Amino acid sequence: MQQRGSKYDQKFKEEALALVASGVSITNAACRLRIPKSTLADWVHTQNEGDEDGIAARREIRRTQIKRCNKVVDDVVRSLGRKAAATLSEMKDLDKGLAIVRKAAKDGCISLDPTQVELLGKIMTNYTGTTLRELSGTLKDVMERQEALEAHLNEGENAGAQISFVSPDEVAFAE
Structure with missing residues (x-):
């Protein structure tokens, strides 16, 4: 009816x-x-409204989804931490290399004028800056994905939506 x-x-x-x-x-x-x-x-x-078993099942599904979401975010943050440490190490190595070149130029071991030494410094700065921008872009992407997952989880218990998780390997890191 x-x-x-x-x-x-x-x-x-x-x-x-x-x-x-x-x-x-x-x-x-x-x-x-x-x-x-x-x-x-x-x-x-x-x-x-009256389906207690359904309500309990949906709550358990949401708990499982939240746990999976948190695990993915934790894995990605660990991956970003490793990438940041590698970038920092590269930057230190470049700084040491530039210091050696500057000292060699000052001591007359190599024939570089001050403008060439400064050009090398700018090249290294641009390289490390690019790496940091790429790392920052990756971090921004991860944060956007986390916000999307959280918004998806907050649609409501009755939504019954499925969530697609991204493994840390799928996050694009600029090498």
Whole structure:
């Protein structure tokens, strides 16, 4: 029996709820079915109000998703830490090399004029600056992915959405 004022019949509602139950988010399901997201969310909420087992299962799924999200973020942060340490080591080596070149030029061991020594300094500074910008871009990408995951998790317990996790190996590091 169709409710008064409802433009969707019971069969349509059941199909919409089945779509959400299959793992499609409320947002995506509503878009596919061309119905307001709030309408579908109300249907899901009404269906789930008395389903204690379903509520407990969804909470456990969310806990698992949050744990996986945290593990991925921790792995990526560790990877970024290793990359930052390697970059710092490279910068120290370049500084030492430049100091040796400057000393050799000053002592007359090599024939570089001061402008050439300064040019070498600028080249090294640009190189390390580029590496740091690439590292900064990678960190920004990781933060954006984490924000997207958190937003996805915060859609609501009834969303039933699936999350795609990125392993640290998939994060693009500029070598």
